[in-house]
Amino acid sequence: DVKVTQSSRYLVKRTGEKVFLECVQDMDHENMFWYRQDPGLGLRLIYFSYDVKMKEKGDIPEGYSVSREKKERFSLILESASTNQTSMYLCASSPGQSPSGLHFGNGTRLTVT
Amino acid sequence: GQSLEQPSEVTAVEGAIVQINCTYQTSGFYGLSWYQQHDGGAPTFLSYNALDGLEETGRFSSFLSRSDSYGYLLLQELQMKDSASYFCAVSPYGGATNKLIFGTGTLLAVQP
Numbered sequence: 001d002v003k004v005t006q007s008s009r010y011l012v013k014r015t016g017e018k019v020f021l022e023c024v025q026d027m028d029h030e031n032m033f034w035y036r037q038d039p040g041l042g043l044r045l046i047y048f049s050y051d052v053k054m055k056e057k058g059d060i061p062e063g064y065s066v067s068r069e070k071k072e073r074f075s076l077i078l079e080s081a082s083t084n085q086t087s088m089y090l091c092a093s094s095p096g097q098s099p100s101g102l103h104f105g106n107g108t109r110l111t112v113t
Numbered sequence: 114g115q116s117l118e119q120p121s122e123v124t125a126v127e128g129a130i131v132q133i134n135c136t137y138q139t140s141g142f143y144g145l146s147w148y149q150q151h152d153g154g155a156p157t158f159l160s161y162n163a164l165d166g167l168e169e170t171g172r173f174s175s176f177l178s179r180s181d182s183y184g185y186l187l188l189q190e191l192q193m194k195d196s197a198s199y200f201c202a203v204s205p206y207g208g209a210t211n212k213l214i215f216g217t218g219t220l221l222a223v224q225p
Binding site (some may be wrong): 033058090092105 | 121146148155158161189200202211212213214215216217218
């Protein structure tokens with residue numbers, strides 16, 4: 001089974017802090033994604049990556065950056081956390097072309113106070 | 114741009130059949146996916162329709178009509194464990210595994 005592991009299940013940070021959310025997948029997938037999930041808004045794409053060192057903006061990239069130095073790891077960075085970034089963050093991975101869909105991690109619930 | 118509409122909540126009884134609809138408006142379209150998410154859990158992939166018609170996987174079926182920009186997820190013989198949120202998602206770039214745009218989700222409550 002594909003395993004997507006997010007480093008923290010819960011995080012509490014202060015406004016203005018730099019926050020790193022880490023995600024590792026163990027199936028050599030080309031694609032990796034960061035989504036945030038908020039009640040009533042569904043899942044919204046922040047950034048995605050099709051290959052090492054490659055990244056593309058999703059629908060809501062403002063206030064975020066990403067890093068993919070190794071194929072298995074995709075990091076989401078909040079340069080200066082704000083209270084409106086309090087949310088559930090979901091990492092996902094997928095092979096280049098497959099009918100099996102995206103594989104999600106269990107999420108990191110981030111609270112910014 | 115892209116937008117997907119789903120009902121926010123659906124309630125059904127155990128053993129029944131329920132249909133969750135999804136209508137979409139996209140500038141490009143390469144297929145409709147469905148995901149299930151239990152409370153506190155990760156979304157898990159259920160199905161993908163690249164072409165019009167019905168795809169069946171056990172108790173779950175998914176339908177797509179590209180001419181109507183419409184699809185649905187059909188759950189048969191409902192069980193209590195089917196209580197979860199269900200999301201439709203479209204792929205504007207191709208395939209089930211590329212960038213996906215998700216709907217806002219439908220919370221299904223299965224009652225005894």
